[in-house]
Amino acid sequence: MKGIIFAILAGGFITLQGVANTSISNGIGTWQAATITQFTGFIVALLVMLSIGDRSWMGFKQVKPIYLVGGAFAAFVIFTNVKSIQLSSVTIAIAAVLIAQLTTAFIIEGKGWFEVAKQRMRMPQFLGLALMIIGVLILTF
Structure with a gap:
């Protein structure tokens, strides 16, 4: 927590x-x-x-x-x-930053880079990322 x-x-x-x-x-x-x-x-x-x-x-x-x-x-x-x-705007910028952070974190954990414990990314994680991207697209338009 x-x-x-x-x-x-x-x-x-x-x-x-x-x-x-x-x-x-x-x-x-x-x-x-x-x-x-x-x-x-x-x-x-x-x-x-x-x-x-x-x-x-x-x-x-x-x-x-x-x-x-x-x-x-x-x-x-x-x-x-x-x-x-x-x-752009504060909202769009921060949302895009969060997506980029999450995507980078997925890659780092998926590959086990930088002495981070390797994690297998499953469908729920990819679905969550996709929903975030859809959310940014909705905010943009």
């Missing part, structure tokens, strides 16, 4: 971030908005980490180097999210 609560919070924060970044981008540019967002995110994460006194980050040498660049994807997430909101 906690996982679902965190997922709901994440969805809300992603939407709020997208709207805020679009407003910033309209004033100063998309890559500038991404820079400000990444920087403020770094500051907040650093302050939270320091305030809770969690020293487990010091074990980063045990993490495979390829995974240490995962945060770099955030710059492209911000840029593409802002552009999608600017060119």
